[in-house]
Amino acid sequence: MTAAKAPQHLFTTMLARVRAAAAPLAGKADLSRVVVEPPRDASHGDMATNAAMVLAKDAGKKPRELADAIAEALRSEPLVAKVDVAGPGFINLTLKSHVWGEELRVILDSGADYGRSTMGANEKVNVEYVSANPTGPMHIGHCRGAVFGDALANLLVFAGYDVTREYYINDAGAQVDVLARSAFLRYREALGEAIGDIPEGLYPGDYLIAVGKELADEYGPSLKDKPEAEQLRIVRDRAVDMMMAEIRNDLMSLGVVHDVFFSERSLIEGKDQVGATIAELRKSGEVYEGRLPPPKSGNVEDWEDREQTLFRSTGFGDDVDRPLLKSDGGYTYFASDIAYHRSKIDRGFLKMIDVWGADHGGYIKRMQAAVKAVSGGKAALDVKLVQLVRLLRAGEPVKMSKRSGDFVTLREVVDEVGRSAVRFDMLYRKNDAVLDFDLAKVIEASRDNPVFYVQYGHARAQSVFRNARTEMPDLPDTGAARAALFKSAAFDRLSDEGELSLLRKLALYPRLIEAAAAAHEPHRVAFYLYELASEFHGQWSRGKDLPHLRFIIQNDPETTKARLALVQGIVTILASGLALLGVEAPDEMR
RNA sequence: GCGCUGCUAGCUCAGCUGGAUAGAGCACCAGACUUCGAAUCUGGGGGUCGGGGGUUCGAAUCCCUCGCAGCGCGCCA
Numbered sequence: 172m173t174a175a176k177a178p179q180h181l182f183t184t185m186l187a188r189v190r191a192a193a194a195p196l197a198g199k200a201d202l203s204r205v206v207v208e209p210p211r212d213a214s215h216g217d218m219a220t221n222a223a224m225v226l227a228k229d230a231g232k233k234p235r236e237l238a239d240a241i242a243e244a245l246r247s248e249p250l251v252a253k254v255d256v257a258g259p260g261f262i263n264l265t266l267k268s269h270v271w272g273e274e275l276r277v278i279l280d281s282g283a284d285y286g287r288s289t290m291g292a293n294e295k296v297n298v299e300y301v302s303a304n305p306t307g308p309m310h311i312g313h314c315r316g317a318v319f320g321d322a323l324a325n326l327l328v329f330a331g332y333d334v335t336r337e338y339y340i341n342d343a344g345a346q347v348d349v350l351a352r353s354a355f356l357r358y359r360e361a362l363g364e365a366i367g368d369i370p371e372g373l374y375p376g377d378y379l380i381a382v383g384k385e386l387a388d389e390y391g392p393s394l395k396d397k398p399e400a401e402q403l404r405i406v407r408d409r410a411v412d413m414m415m416a417e418i419r420n421d422l423m424s425l426g427v428v429h430d431v432f433f434s435e436r437s438l439i440e441g442k443d444q445v446g447a448t449i450a451e452l453r454k455s456g457e458v459y460e461g462r463l464p465p466p467k468s469g470n471v472e473d474w475e476d477r478e479q480t481l482f483r484s485t486g487f488g489d490d491v492d493r494p495l496l497k498s499d500g501g502y503t504y505f506a507s508d509i510a511y512h513r514s515k516i517d518r519g520f521l522k523m524i525d526v527w528g529a530d531h532g533g534y535i536k537r538m539q540a541a542v543k544a545v546s547g548g549k550a551a552l553d554v555k556l557v558q559l560v561r562l563l564r565a566g567e568p569v570k571m572s573k574r575s576g577d578f579v580t581l582r583e584v585v586d587e588v589g590r591s592a593v594r595f596d597m598l599y600r601k602n603d604a605v606l607d608f609d610l611a612k613v614i615e616a617s618r619d620n621p622v623f624y625v626q627y628g629h630a631r632a633q634s635v636f637r638n639a640r641t642e643m644p645d646l647p648d649t650g651a652a653r654a655a656l657f658k659s660a661a662f663d664r665l666s667d668e669g670e671l672s673l674l675r676k677l678a679l680y681p682r683l684i685e686a687a688a689a690a691h692e693p694h695r696v697a698f699y700l701y702e703l704a705s706e707f708h709g710q711w712s713r714g715k716d717l718p719h720l721r722f723i724i725q726n727d728p729e730t731t732k733a734r735l736a737l738v739q740g741i742v743t744i745l746a747s748g749l750a751l752l753g754v755e756a757p758d759e760m761r
Numbered sequence: 762g763c764g765c766u767g768c769u770a771g772c773u774c775a776g777c778u779g780g781a782u783a784g785a786g787c788a789c790c791a792g793a794c795u796u797c798g799a800a801u802c803u804g805g806g807g808g809u810c811g812g813g814g815g816u817u818c819g820a821a822u823c824c825c826u827c828g829c830a831g832c833g834c835g836c837c838a
Contacts, residue, residue: 219780259781345838466834475835490834494836504837508838531838556766559832599774599775603766604774605831618802686778695777698776699777709803711801711802715796715801716802761798
C-alpha cells in the first residue's frame with residue numbers, strides 16, 4: 172500500500188485542522204499534546220479537543236479565552252456544523268450530518284482495507300513469539316503468547332509496518348540434551364528393552380515414544396554401538412525436528428504461522444556469532460572480567476565467588492551485571508540471546524517486540540540493556556509479557572502437572588472448543604492480566620460469551636441481507652458487489668439516533684487501529700468489536716418494537732438501501748476486526 | 762531484602778497513554794417475541810478506582826509511600 176493511497180480518516184483530518192487553527196494563537200507552544208477524541212458523552216457532540224487546556228500555559232492565555240479563539244477559527248471549517256466551548260476549556264465539535272454518510276461511503280469503497288493505516292511507514296518490525304522449547308508439545312500456557320503475538324503482528328501489518336513473525340528455537344541448551352537422553356531411552360524401549368520407570372530428571376511424556384520408534388525404524392540397534400556423543404547428537408537432532416514439526420502443527424491448528432524459525436544452535440555452529448558478539452562488546456567496554464555479589468535468595472550453598480565474564484548491563488539500568496560464560500566454558504542463555512538479538516538488528520530490525528511468559532519478567536531489563544549496547548542505542552526492544560492462564564471447566568480448575576507429562580495440550584483445547592473461541596477469549600483481556608480460561612464458558616452461546624456475541628452480530632447482519640431479497644430480489648451475495656451497489660444509497664435517510672451512533676462507531680475504527688497498534692495492544696480491537704456488535708444488536712431490536720426502524724422497509728427501497736448500506740459497513744468492520752484477531756466471521760450460526 | 766506485573770461495582774473485566782457525571786458483561790429486580798435470527802433487546806439498583814500523601818486548571822491514569830496477590834531475583838532456559 173502506497174503512501175498516496177493513505178486514507179485520512181476523520182479523526183486525523185480534524186486533528187490536523189484543530190492544530191492548524193490553534194497554531195497561530197498558541198505562540199511557540201508544543202502542539203503534540205493536542206488530541207481530538209470522541210467525547211465520553213454523546214450530547215457533547217461528535218468530537219472534542221483539549222487544545223485550549225493543553226496550550227493555555229505556553230500561550231500565556233486563560234484556557235477558556237484560548238478555547239473561544241480556537242473555536243471561532245474552527246467555525247469556518249467545512250466539515251464543522253457547530254462548535255462549543257465547555258467545562259474547563261473543552262472544544263466540542265459537531266460535524267455536519269452528511270459527514271457520516273460520506274464516511275460510510277469510504278468504508279464501502281475501501282472494504283477490507285478500511286482502517287488500514289500508513290502509520291508504520293513500512294518500518295521493519297520483528298515480532299518474536301511462542302519460542303517454546305522444542306522439548307514437547309505445546310500446552311495451554313504457550314497458547315496465549317502465540318495468539319497474542321499473532322494478533323499483534325496482524326495489527327501492525329494493518330497499521331502499515333513491515334512485519335516479520337519469528338520463532339526462536341532453543342535447541343542448544345541443557346534442556347535439549349535432556350530431551351536427547353529421554354528420547355534415547357524411548358529408542359531402547361522401541362527396540363524391545365524394558366526401561367522401567369523414567370528416571371528423575373528426564374522427560375517422562377508419552378510423546379517421545381514416537382521419536383524412539385522412528386529412530387528404531389531407521390537405525391535399528393546400530394545407534395547403541397556409536398559413541399555417546401554421536402548417539403546423542405543424532406537423537407537430539409531427530410527429536411528436535413519431530414518436536415518442532417509437532418509444534419508447527421499445533422500452531423497451525425490455531426492459525427498461527429511464523430515467517431522465520433531461528434535456531435539458537437545456528438549462532439554457535441559454523442561461525443561463532445555468540446563469541447563474536449562478546450568480543451565486540453568487550454572492545455566497546457561493555458564486557459569485562461569481574462566478580463558478582465552472591466544471589467539474594469534461593470539456595471546459596473553452591474554459590475561460588477569467582478571471576479567471570481560479565482556484561483555491564485548496569486550501565487543501561489539493570490540491577491546487576493550478567494554472566495555470559497558458564498563455569499564449563501559454554502555460553503549462558505543470555506549470551507546466545509544477545510547474539511540472537513544482534514542478528515535481528517543485523518537483519519535490519521530497529522524495532523523489535525518479544526512476547527514472553529510472565530515468569531521471564533525479570534529478564535527484560537538485561538535484554539533491553541543488551542539491545543542498546545549491541546545497536547549503539549539505535550534499536551528498541553519492547554517486551555510484552557503474557558500472564559498466566561488458569562484452565563477451568565465450569566469454574567473448576569483443570570488439573571495439570573507438567574512434571575508427570577500429563578498436561579493439557581494446546582491441541583486438546585483447540586480440538587475441544589475451536590480455534591476462534593480460543594483466540595478471541597485469549598485476546599479479550601489485557602496481556603498483562605491473569606486469565607481464567609473456562610472450557611465450558613467459551614462454547615456457551617450467550618451474551619456472556621464475547622466470541623459468540625460478536626460472531627452472532629456478524630451472522631445476524633448477513634441474515635438481514637438474506638431476508639432483504641424479498642424487497643431487493645437482485646441483491647448481490649458478495650460483500651464487494653453489495654458495497655458497490657450501496658454506494659449510491661441516500662445516506663441522509665440514516666437519521667435515527669441509533670443509526671447515527673452506529674455510523675460514528677464505524678468511523679472510530681481507523682483511530683482505534685492506530686491506537687491499538689501504537690500501544691501494542693490487540694485486546695482493544697476485541698473490545699471495540701464487542702461494543703460495535705452490541706450497538707448493532709440494539710438497533711436490530713429497536714426494529715422489533717418500532718417497525719419503522721427496521722433495516723428492511725417494505726415498499727421503501729430508498730430507505731432500505733441506505734440501511735442495508737449501514738449494515739454492510741458493520742459487516743465490513745466486524746469481519747475486518749475479527750480477521751485481525753484470527754477469528755472466523757461466520758455467515759450463519761444456526 | 763530487591764525487582765516486575767496486578768489491585769476499578771457482589772463476580773469477571775474495560776477505561777482510548779492526564780480530561781467533562783468512572784463504564785460493560787454476569788448476578789439481582791422489572792419489562793419486550795404473529796413479521797428483518799428473543800442465541801437478542803430496554804430500564805433499574807449497585808463504586809472510598811487497595812490506603813495515604815504529592816504534582817496541576819484537571820488524576821483510576823504521572824511521582825512518593827504503605828498494604829495485599831502472582832511471578833522473578835544462581836553459570837536453568
